Amino acid sequence: MNGSPSESEIVLAALQDYTESDNPSAFLALNSGNRYFHAEGIPGVIVYREAGRYLVQFAGPFAAPGDRGKLLNAFVAFAVERDREVVAVQIQAADAPDYLAGGFTVNQMGASFAVDLTRFSLRGTAFMQLRNKISRAHRTGLVVREAPLEDWYERVQALDAAWLGTKGEGAKPLEFLVGQYGDRHQSLRRLFVAAIGDRLMGYITYSPVYGAHQGWLHDLTRRQPDAPPGTMEAINRAAIDTFIAEGVHWLHFGFTPFTELERLPRFGDYSRAFHQFMRYLWQHGEAVYPAQTQLAYKQKWAPSHITGEYIGFQHGASIPALVAIFRACNAV
Amino acid sequence: MSPAPNKMIEEVNVSNAEIEALSERLAECFGDCAAAPDDRAAGATADQVLAELEQLLRRSYDAGASS
Known part of the structure; x- marks a missing residue:
């Protein structure tokens, strides 16, 4: 009888143990269809899906603060070996420094509400x-x-x-x-x-x-x-x-894209153009994602805790990388 | 010496129109990338538009900052 924990159990333990990034959607890491990256000698896990030439990472690395950067670097190396590029979605403010240190461009994509x-x-x-x-x-x-x-x-x-x-x-x-x-x-x-x-x-x-x-x-x-x-x-x-x-x-x-773009923190040399495009999609992007309708429901409950949700681009802000996220979501 | 106020307003208004136009083009590019099984060509076009918008925004910001 195999007494080893399943990968799913390992991932669940990581979500429960490594909460410093305070990601309200972390439980979605357990969704079937997700893949998991582990690196020898670095406790923790990275959650991702493959979409074309991208590895779309969900959330930041689920690891101790001192290990997150190392795990991210290992994941990027894994992507490079496979001729893939990393784009990370729903990374939190606390994750941003590791991505910036890894050369990523970090932009706000929306916000979460509680x-x-x-x-x-x-x-x-x-x-x-x-x-x-x-x-x-x-x-x-x-x-x-x-x-x-x-x-x-x-x-x-x-x-x-x-x-x-x-x-x-x-x-x-x-x-x-x-x-x-x-x-x-x-x-x-x-x-x-x-x-x-x-x-x-x-x-x-x-x-x-x-x-x-x-x-x-x-x-x-x-x-x-x-x-x-x-x-x-x-x-x-x-x-x-x-x-x-x-x-x-x-x-x-949870997360609504294209929202709260004016008052939440921005990091490093973020892409002004991508930020403007998020604003545009808030105003005109109903067909891409009905953000205004979704936000209207959430605002009925007067959420007081609003936090930024960020996207990390390995090689600078990119529209195809954004599209890869939508592909991973089965939205296009 | 900073530009005369009317010229600055004109520059900002032109910039806003250009920003809106480039944003619309980005939306079209997003659609082209989403529709393409291999989006390398569409993606290259999209990222050129993004770069153009980035340049415009940084120029607008610099113009505003120098007033």
């Missing part, structure tokens, strides 16, 4: 519209509960098919930078469902967030095309109530 549940309440005029929307949803007969996936799996799958059908012909489900369910790590996730009778109308999965801002990540979000308005808000409200009762500190809403 709510401090210890200070959160839906009372007051600021949330009146949201409360009313949730109330109207419940008046349709909508009931929200936390549920084990196994009890709802077939209905979740059927809903996913219906939801994907609304995205247009040939639409593909996104990968890499979005959550999954039903894998070996399902026991670490939480599922909240909204139903009218037995009919599933929507669901939200929550993935664990480790480290200084420990809590839950509002992850996969899907609903029926004919779900009552306010369904998702009702689900998240129920989840928030549960988390607050449990003493959870943070609810993370």
Whole structure:
């Protein structure tokens, strides 16, 4: 019998142990389809996917602060051996120095948002519209509960098919930078469902967030095309109530690209042109990614903790490298 | 001696129009790269546009900084 930990278990341990970068989306490192790079003598792991001539790294290296630069350098050498170029997405501010030291150009790509549940309440005029929307949803007969996936799996799958059908012909489900369910790590996730009778109308999965801002990540979000308005808000409200009762500190809403480009830190000799292009995509890039729509939902909850999400280019800012990220996500 | 204020405004306005035009071209380039199975040619064009925009932005910044 093999008593060695599986690679997945090794990666999970790394996410839980190496949290200094404070990446709220780190749990997505466990997504199936990801590959893992390890270097002899350097504890830790780098998570990546191959997209054409690029190795698209997810997050910074999951390693101790003193090892991150070494692991990154080893990964770059690995890429060079294979005639590949590294582009890193969703690296955090704390990761930036290692990338700059490695000759990367680091640019902001967007931001992540989180709510401090210890200070959160839906009372007051600021949330009146949201409360009313949730109330109207419940008046349709909508009931929200936390549920084990196994009890709802077939209905979740059927809903996913219906939801994907609304995205247009040939639409593909996104990968890499979005959550999954039903894998070996399902026991670490939480599922909240909204139903009218037995009919599933929507669901939200929550993935664990480790480290200084420990809590839950509002992850996969899907609903029926004919779900009552306010369904998702009702689900998240129920989840928030549960988390607050449990003493959870943070609810993370994760990464939205092209957002918060004016007031978060910039690093080194970043590309002004790429930064401007991110601004342009915020204004005009709905077809590339519906950032404004996504942000509008997150802002309903008045997130107070906003952190930069960065992209690292091995050989300077590059549009094909950006496209490689979208390819890795199955978005193009 | 710094440029006269009207000339500076004119330069900035021209620059903003150029910035917008180059940004639109970058969006087109993004689409071309995404559509190409091998995006080396499209990628080279895209990165040339990016370089052009970079030059313009740094020139605009320098012009503003010298006022």
